[in-house]
Amino acid sequence: MAVLNKIRQRSLILILIIALALFSFVLADLFKNSDALTSKSQNIVATINGKDISREDFLQKVEDLQRRMGPNATNTQVMNQVWNQEVRQAVMETQYDALGITVEKDQMRDLLKTALATSPEFLNEAGLFDENKLNEYIANLKETSEAGYQSWINYEKQVANNALQQNYFNLVKAGLTGTLNEGELEHKLEGNKVDIKYVQVPFSKIPDSTVSVTKSEISSYINDHKKQFEVEASRDIRFVEFKEVASVQDETNIIKELTSYLNGRLVDETGRKDTIVAFSKVKNNADYVNHTAASDIKFDERFVFKNSLPTAVADSIYKLNEGGVYGPYKDNGYFKLSKVVAVKQIPDSAKVRHILIPFIGAQSATPEVTQTDAQAKATADSLLAVLKTDKSKFSEFVTEFSSDQGSVTNEGRYDWHPYNTMVPEFNAFEFEGKVGDLGVVKTVFGYHIIEIEGQKNKSKAVQVATIAREIEPSEETTDKVFREASNFEINAGKGDFEALATENKYAVKPVNGMKALDEAIPGIGNQRSIVRWAFEEEAEVGDIKRFNITGGYVIAQLVAKHEKGLMSVEEATATVLPKIRKEKKAEMIRERVSATNLDDLAKAENTSVRTATGINMKTPTISGAGREPLVVGTAFGLSEGETSGLIDGTNGVYMVQVTKVTPAVEIDNYQAAANRVAQQKTGAVASKLYNALKESAEIEDNRAKIQIQ
Numbered sequence: 001m002a003v004l005n006k007i008r009q010r011s012l013i014l015i016l017i018i019a020l021a022l023f024s025f026v027l028a029d030l031f032k033n034s035d036a037l038t039s040k041s042q043n044i045v046a047t048i049n050g051k052d053i054s055r056e057d058f059l060q061k062v063e064d065l066q067r068r069m070g071p072n073a074t075n076t077q078v079m080n081q082v083w084n085q086e087v088r089q090a091v092m093e094t095q096y097d098a099l100g101i102t103v104e105k106d107q108m109r110d111l112l113k114t115a116l117a118t119s120p121e122f123l124n125e126a127g128l129f130d131e132n133k134l135n136e137y138i139a140n141l142k143e144t145s146e147a148g149y150q151s152w153i154n155y156e157k158q159v160a161n162n163a164l165q166q167n168y169f170n171l172v173k174a175g176l177t178g179t180l181n182e183g184e185l186e187h188k189l190e191g192n193k194v195d196i197k198y199v200q201v202p203f204s205k206i207p208d209s210t211v212s213v214t215k216s217e218i219s220s221y222i223n224d225h226k227k228q229f230e231v232e233a234s235r236d237i238r239f240v241e242f243k244e245v246a247s248v249q250d251e252t253n254i255i256k257e258l259t260s261y262l263n264g265r266l267v268d269e270t271g272r273k274d275t276i277v278a279f280s281k282v283k284n285n286a287d288y289v290n291h292t293a294a295s296d297i298k299f300d301e302r303f304v305f306k307n308s309l310p311t312a313v314a315d316s317i318y319k320l321n322e323g324g325v326y327g328p329y330k331d332n333g334y335f336k337l338s339k340v341v342a343v344k345q346i347p348d349s350a351k352v353r354h355i356l357i358p359f360i361g362a363q364s365a366t367p368e369v370t371q372t373d374a375q376a377k378a379t380a381d382s383l384l385a386v387l388k389t390d391k392s393k394f395s396e397f398v399t400e401f402s403s404d405q406g407s408v409t410n411e412g413r414y415d416w417h418p419y420n421t422m423v424p425e426f427n428a429f430e431f432e433g434k435v436g437d438l439g440v441v442k443t444v445f446g447y448h449i450i451e452i453e454g455q456k457n458k459s460k461a462v463q464v465a466t467i468a469r470e471i472e473p474s475e476e477t478t479d480k481v482f483r484e485a486s487n488f489e490i491n492a493g494k495g496d497f498e499a500l501a502t503e504n505k506y507a508v509k510p511v512n513g514m515k516a517l518d519e520a521i522p523g524i525g526n527q528r529s530i531v532r533w534a535f536e537e538e539a540e541v542g543d544i545k546r547f548n549i550t551g552g553y554v555i556a557q558l559v560a561k562h563e564k565g566l567m568s569v570e571e572a573t574a575t576v577l578p579k580i581r582k583e584k585k586a587e588m589i590r591e592r593v594s595a596t597n598l599d600d601l602a603k604a605e606n607t608s609v610r611t612a613t614g615i616n617m618k619t620p621t622i623s624g625a626g627r628e629p630l631v632v633g634t635a636f637g638l639s640e641g642e643t644s645g646l647i648d649g650t651n652g653v654y655m656v657q658v659t660k661v662t663p664a665v666e667i668d669n670y671q672a673a674a675n676r677v678a679q680q681k682t683g684a685v686a687s688k689l690y691n692a693l694k695e696s697a698e699i700e701d702n703r704a705k706i707q708i709q
Contacts, residue, residue, distance in 0.1 A: 046086070048091065049699075062082050083703065087697075091690070108160060112156070178677030179674060183677060184673070198657070199598050199655050200610070201593075206588060218569050221579065222572050229572055233515075233516060236562070239509055242488075244551050244552045249474075262325060262328070282339075306318045325337065335471060339466075340462050342463040343461070344461060345460060353398070353450075353451050354412050354414070355412055357371070359372055365403075376446055379401070381440060384449050387449065394412065398411055425442060430450060435454055524554060527554070529547055530554065589646075617636055627650065629650075631647050644657070
């Protein structure tokens with residue numbers, strides 16, 4: 001009891017101790033994850049001029065755009081497009097807000113009227129835009145489709161943003177004029193001309209090997225030109241790829257299996273013998289290819305011309321008689337065994353016209369389609385009956401009944417097109433029938449009433465049945481590749497990555513300067529998981545990790561981490577070294593030159609005095625020397641007959657003498673030139689204004705940090 005009493009007496013102290021312990025635990029966790037104290041919430045993708053872009057909103061827009069762009073667009077491509085749109089909108093909104101530019105309701109209606117002026121659903125009987133129809137459309141969307149209504153709201157925002165941007169750009173353009181003084185300057189820059197004599201001592205005359213440049217000089221140059229050498233954070237990695245590819249034995253086994261179909265065989269399974277008939281003797285080729293042989297490429301009943309056969313074996317297959325078999329042969333990642341099933345003469349091109357009657361559920365059928373399959377066939381048959389007695393009604397029926405908008409404007413006609421252009425059923429009718437044939441054909445699009453109007457150039461075509469086996473690694477091979485990758489991963493973690501790869505004759509592939517939002521890695525394509533790993537805070541230089549990729553594995557090692565800031569000396573050397581060399585060469589040339597005139601300089605440097613005429617300041621190019629703005633500028637500062645000192649140019653050290661000065665022609669009014677100046681200024685608005693605003697904006701980009709992919 002005494003102990004319990006003491007505990008009760010000290011209960012307040014115990015509570016305080018526990019509270020302090022919990023608080024210290026929280027603090028420790030915060031300091032361990034400093035981002036919790038110093039960074040924005042992980043739900044903020046970016047902050048642009050003080051405006052936050054939430055992760056949820058951003059990802060929703062990425063998802064919407066991905067759906068519209070389809071599977072061919074990678075997630076990173078879509079994300080970057082949304083990012084650019086969001087940045088542009090935020091940067092421009094800052095300007096709109098500062099100027100008080102808005103789109104009011106009345107203006108919005110006018111914008112929509114202009115944008116939708118040719119949309120049929122909003123036109124009245126007279127073909128004019130009807131605002132009531134637009135109002136009904138929006139009200140109907142709001143009541144029947146939340147997604148559709150939201151899509152409409154987004155469309156209105158897009159129209160408004162476009163208008164705001166145009167208004168802003170117009171305001172800026174309105175303030176850009178060309179004054180008469182600017183016009184006069186423009187006229188003189190173009191019209192003032194000088195003729196010169198000059199001597200060039202090219203930098204190439206001094207070998208690069210004789211000019212030493214130290215790391216400290218490169219470092220000083222970087223610090224003196226910081227803006228030119230600012231870089232994002234980047235990572236260097238190297239990797240070894242282990243590909244799951246078929247071995248020689250795997251290929252041999254595939255060929256052996258195909259040969260059994262070529263020759264036929266008896267299969268002994270669980271004491272029972274099943275005969276596999278030789279491919280050449282089979283009657284039902286489709287069943288044999290698709291089921292008996294279980295080909296990786298299904299039977300295609302279409303006829304083909306020689307140019308559609310695999311190039312390497314086209315002659316061998318094309319000259320076979322019906323029933324002849326060729327192979328096994330390798331083609332485009334498969335081993336194949338091909339049999340000529342039938343031979344016939346087929347036109348290589350045809351001309352037809354058609355009427356398409358769709359039905360509910362047919363491919364590309366619009367919501368307006370109400371006929372069932374049976375009803376559509378009945379319609380097609382009734383139209384066919386009329387056309388058989390009066391083909392002159394074909395064009396009229398196309399306009400009234402056909403849903404194929406691609407041919408309606410051409411009276412339902414598809415002019416000359418090659419064999420196998422259309423879907424199989426359509427193709428079979430137009431190429432296997434005769435000119436003048438008229439009939440109904442069902443395809444995935446509906447019922448077609450087709451008339452064959454012409455055929456050209458009948459030639460030999462073959463129907464080919466092919467048993468194909470994809471050339472892929474066996475389970476034994478993939479197991480072997482997995483073991484090799486695993487062993488390398490383990491051993492590389494214990495020793496020297498490069499040496500181990502060399503010892504095992506594995507190719508090491510370096511990837512330098514990888515950025516946080518990069519997607520593709522040279523040689524292995526889209527590998528965001530590798531990029532994300534390299535930028536994880538806990539990833540250390542020297543770390544090794546295995547990644548599963550399509551068709552194998554990659555064992556990667558993090559080689560270097562480069563933080564955001566200035567380029568290292570090593571990274572900048574390729575850019576800076578030539579610049580410093582040029583400066584040093586100019587100094588070396590100056591030190592050895594004592595000549596004060598062109599002839600003496602030419603003689604001392606074993607070169608010649610050259611001439612250039614009609615030089616102007618607008619395009620500062622010297623004939624025989626190239627673009628040399630500083631040299632040309634110096635020449636315009638000289639009087640006729642005056643000789644310059646040494647000038648450090650772009651391609652060498654120069655001395656020039658002005659031989660003739662031709663002033664620009666005097667004119668009474670410089671307004672035309674001033675107008676050209678104004679046009680140049682306003683023309684630059686569209687291409688340069690946004691980039692200038694973006695460069696001056698405050699943009700905090702957290703995309704890589706929150707790993708939104």
